[in-house]
Amino acid sequence: xxxxxxxxxxxxxxxxxxxxxxxxxxxxxxxxxxxxxxxxxxxxxxxxxxxxxxxxxxxxxxxxxxxxxxxxxxxxxxxxxxxxxxxxxxxxxxxxxxxxxxxxxxxxxxxxxxxxxxxxxxxxxxxxxxxxxxxxxxxxxxxxxxxxxxxxxxxxxxxxxxxxxxxxxxxxxxxxxxxxxxxxxxxxxx
Amino acid sequence: xxxxxxxxxxxxxxxxxxxxxxxxxxxxxxxxxxxxxxxxxxxxxxxxxxxxxxxxxxxxxxxxxxxxxxxxxxxxxxxxxxxxxxxxxxxxxxxxxxxxxxxxxxxxxxxxxxxxxxxxxxxxxxxxxxxxxxxxxxxxxxxxxxxxxxxxxxxxxxxxxxxxxxxxxxxxxxxxxxxxxxxxxxxxxxxxxxxxxxxxxxxxxxxxxxxxxxxxxxxxxx
Numbered sequence: 243x244x245x246x247x248x249x250x251x252x253x254x255x256x257x258x259x260x261x262x263x264x265x266x267x268x269x270x271x272x273x274x275x276x277x278x279x280x281x282x283x284x285x286x287x288x289x290x291x292x293x294x295x296x297x298x299x300x301x302x303x304x305x306x307x308x309x310x311x312x313x314x315x316x317x318x319x320x321x322x323x324x325x326x327x328x329x330x331x332x333x334x335x336x337x338x339x340x341x342x343x344x345x346x347x348x349x350x351x352x353x354x355x356x357x358x359x360x361x362x363x364x365x366x367x368x369x370x371x372x373x374x375x376x377x378x379x380x381x382x383x384x385x386x387x388x389x390x391x392x393x394x395x396x397x398x399x400x401x402x403x404x405x406x407x408x409x410x411x412x413x414x415x416x417x418x419x420x421x422x423x424x425x426x427x428x429x430x431x432x
Numbered sequence: 433x434x435x436x437x438x439x440x441x442x443x444x445x446x447x448x449x450x451x452x453x454x455x456x457x458x459x460x461x462x463x464x465x466x467x468x469x470x471x472x473x474x475x476x477x478x479x480x481x482x483x484x485x486x487x488x489x490x491x492x493x494x495x496x497x498x499x500x501x502x503x504x505x506x507x508x509x510x511x512x513x514x515x516x517x518x519x520x521x522x523x524x525x526x527x528x529x530x531x532x533x534x535x536x537x538x539x540x541x542x543x544x545x546x547x548x549x550x551x552x553x554x555x556x557x558x559x560x561x562x563x564x565x566x567x568x569x570x571x572x573x574x575x576x577x578x579x580x581x582x583x584x585x586x587x588x589x590x591x592x593x594x595x596x597x598x599x600x601x602x603x604x605x606x607x608x609x610x611x612x613x614x615x616x617x618x619x620x621x622x623x624x625x626x627x628x629x630x631x632x633x634x635x636x637x638x639x640x641x642x643x644x645x646x647x648x649x650x651x652x653x654x
Binding site for chain 2: 269272276278293298302321324325328332336362364367368382385387389391392407412414421
């Protein structure tokens with residue numbers, strides 16, 4: 243499903259490239275954030291087809307409006323989260339114009355928005371993943387999102403099997419640190 | 433096996449990638465090492481979150497659809513001369529098949545034409561539907577979440593095309609906190625204009641568009 247991990251590129255740099263028409267940068271942002279966008283769609287709209295539509299709408303909004311993103315005002319994830327929430331509200335209004343089809347439910351928690359009830363959610367994990375070193379993100383992405391075994395990761399990346407193995411535990415540790423203390427992780431990354 | 437070596441196995445233990453022998457050795461070690469148990473508990477939290485995120489993914493083929501759609505559309509900052517050709521092709525279609533062609537597309541859309549806010553973080557939106565009756569286009573427009581108007585300002589609905597040509601379909605006011613439905617009328621020829629705009633207009637007597645778009649829609653995207 244996903245292409246090679248884009249190396250050493252921050253979200254904000256990727257969105258700048260998207261504004262210049264770089265579809266590889268859009269592809270990498272999709273790799274990083276399509277899951278929390280989709281999960282938000284499922285949580286709010288309660289329907290897999292609408293959640294897919296939400297993913298399409300959100301990433302097309304990124305493509306169309308990347309030039310208006312201002313990193314001085316909000317982080318990329320905050321911006322994308324707002325887009326996702328607003329598009330979900332739009333989709334729900336459009337759904338209200340027509341009768342519900344089987345299996346659809348009204349938007350959940352629309353008045354308060356899709357703010358997580360507390361604790362860690364997919365947005366936090368996706369954001370934390372984007373902050374850790376590339377080699378760590380790579381092993382975790384391949385192991386968890388593509389379901390590759392350690393041996394397959396070694397073959398895919400050309401990294402010796404022993405290194406892949408030790409890197410996996412180190413990557414989990416690093417991600418945990420990034421989740422618990424994002425600010426420290428960001429300053430380490432700078 | 434050293435403690436450091438045991439610690440390195442924790443991730444593989446969670447991913448069930450250890451040999452039976454390694455797994456047994458690690459479990460024996462965990463029983464007596466509280467430090468490694470703590471590390472395992474933290475790694476397991478992260479492991480579970482990743483598993484959960486992995487399980488919540490959209491279908492794999494969706495990515496290709498999104499990228500294909502994006503590739504067919506140049507992002508705002510880098511739009512160039514292509515913009516001439518798309519409306520030109522639309523006009524050619526209209527010339528060949530008649531002005532009703534694009535409207536037929538909208539009539540077939542059960543949801544009407546979606547209108548998106550120009551500001552990506554705006555919660556505004558709209559939907560437009562209608563039909564041609566006796567040479568006029570009867571439009572029903574539903575809008576919500578539009579910015580609050582100042583005294584004397586109003587909104588105006590336009591059908592437009594890339595060369596700047598536009599036909600006004602009428603004016604209206606709307607409150608930001610509620611959904612507003614208005615019925616407007618325009619000449620039937622408006623349907624040959626591929627883009628739809630809602631603009632915010634000042635009360636200055638100028639009948640032209642202010643260009644301050646708050647909602648946009650595109651018949652070519654249907």
